[in-house]
Structures are given as structure tokens and as C-alpha cells.
Amino acid sequence: MKIPALVGVVHLPPLPGSPGAFRAHPADALRTAGLRAVEEAKALAKAGFGAVILENFGDIPFYKNSVPPETIASLSFIAAAVRESVRIPIGINVLRNDAAAALAIAAVTGCNFIRVNVLAGVSATDQGLIEGKSAELLRERDRLGADVGILADAHVKHARSLSSADLGLEIEEIFLRAGADGVIITGATTGRSASSETLDSAVRAMKHLKVPVFIGSGSTAENVASLRAKGFGIIVGSDLRKRGKAGAPLDAVRIRNFVKAARKKK
Numbered sequence: 001m002k003i004p005a006l007v008g009v010v011h012l013p014p015l016p017g018s019p020g021a022f023r024a025h026p027a028d029a030l031r032t033a034g035l036r037a038v039e040e041a042k043a044l045a046k047a048g049f050g051a052v053i054l055e056n057f058g059d060i061p062f063y064k065n066s067v068p069p070e071t072i073a074s075l076s077f078i079a080a081a082v083r084e085s086v087r088i089p090i091g092i093n094v095l096r097n098d099a100a101a102a103l104a105i106a107a108v109t110g111c112n113f114i115r116v117n118v119l120a121g122v123s124a125t126d127q128g129l130i131e132g133k134s135a136e137l138l139r140e141r142d143r144l145g146a147d148v149g150i151l152a153d154a155h156v157k158h159a160r161s162l163s164s165a166d167l168g169l170e171i172e173e174i175f176l177r178a179g180a181d182g183v184i185i186t187g188a189t190t191g192r193s194a195s196s197e198t199l200d201s202a203v204r205a206m207k208h209l210k211v212p213v214f215i216g217s218g219s220t221a222e223n224v225a226s227l228r229a230k231g232f233g234i235i236v237g238s239d240l241r242k243r244g245k246a247g248a249p250l251d252a253v254r255i256r257n258f259v260k261a262a263r264k265k266k
Helices: 026-047 069-085 099-109 134-144 167-177 196-209 224-229 252-262
Strands: 006-011 051-055 090-093 113-116 122-125 128-131 149-153 159-161 182-185 213-215 233-236
Touching: 006 026, 006 252, 026 051, 026 069, 026 252, 051 069, 051 113, 069 090, 069 099, 090 099, 099 113, 099 134, 134 149, 167 182, 167 196, 182 196, 196 213, 224 233, 224 252
Parallel strands: 006 051, 006 233, 051 090, 090 113, 113 149, 149 182, 182 213, 213 233
Antiparallel strands: 122 128, 122 159
16 A cells, blocks of 8 residues: 555553553553554544554563564554544554564554564664564465555664665665565654765665655654655654653644644745
């Protein structure tokens, strides 16, 4: 599927089983997260976002490749609730890199796409070395018969690629060899903007390969018009929240300003 150009991120609070939720009964933690997800998804859809993506942002520290069963169960429940609440495409990102779980959740709940931090190659991350498993993921998508798009990060944040120092080459590998439907570029960490060199490399790759490229961190009301003018899609979470802080509650004024700026011609 074609993923809309403006995607809002729903930063879920700690889910059952995570350190941040250890004082709460699992059912209470799930209820809190589910209500917040539905509320945020509705607000983003109403404001004009073309899609939302759910991610277990509050589950730090993250597992490297496989999250526990309670996380998958929680995300499935929440995704199904959000799916019933909005009529825009929904994505799933299971942090840090449980692509198989994200695909399964999206498939069974009728969601539309997933984000995979490391789809191909090897990255040194704060969870250790992570290897991409695109061969397994794409075959599993076929087995499930799931019409689920795959967005994959190139030079993903909070990490260093050990496979290629050349961003353009990594985008090419992810798109042509790993089978991603679109590529995400970011700054070094959550909320940080991509460098001008990163943007330039991504623009060249976009034009050469005809690959959709999304900015996955650092988009703000101040820079979104210029990013859209370069042809980038936008995945934004932090700038929509109070004080521009990841994980904080949504801020209606910041959301309104961001969407207005994103629609400006530049």
C-alpha cells in the first residue's frame, strides 16, 4: 500500500511487564495505554494526519529482537481498539526490532504497515548488535497473506550501521535487496534532526531509485514545509507533544501548528 506522507506517532506509555508499569496490575496498565492510544489516534486523525503509528515507546529498556508475550498481547489489543476508532492507515513499531511481532500484530488486527529499525545489515545499538532478517520477514508476510507495508530505517537512530557508511548505498540495499516499501532516515537520536548531508544523500537516492523516503525524527513546525518540499514523507511524534518532549501528552496547539505548516507550499 502507499503510506500517507504525514504520519503521527502514538507514544504508548509503559505496557504490562515493562519496568515502568511494575507497580500497576497488568490489566490496569493495558487499560491506561489503550485509552491513551485511542484518544491520541483520534486527535491526530481529526487534525489531518494521513496515518498513525503505534509504538511501545514506554517499554524502556527495550529487548533487542524479541519482546515477551504480554507485550504482543497488549499491542494487539490496543491496535484492534485503535483500528475500530479511526479510519486512517495504522502502523505498528515493536521496539527495539521485533519485526515478526509487528507483522503478526498488523496482520491480525487489520493494520496497514510496520516500521522495522534494522531490516537488513548489522547495526551496533544500545541493545547490542542487531542483524536484519528481511528474508524471514518477507516470506512470513507472504505466508500470512498480509497486505502490510514495510518501512525500514537506514542508519537508524541510537545506533551505528556496521554494514555501510554510505547512506545512499544503505537505502539502495534496503529498498532493492531487502524489499522495503519505503525507507526512513533520522537524526542521531529521538527528536534530533537529520543532518544536511543526510538529507542530501536521501534526496539523491529518492530521485534515483524512486523510493519513498520518510523523515523519522526531528521534524518540527519550523522545518516541515522545507522537508515536504524536498519530497520527504514525515513521521513525527516529539514535536506534537507538550514542550516538544517525546512521550509527553499531545499538545493541541503544537499539532495544529505542525499540520498547518506541513500543508504550506514552499
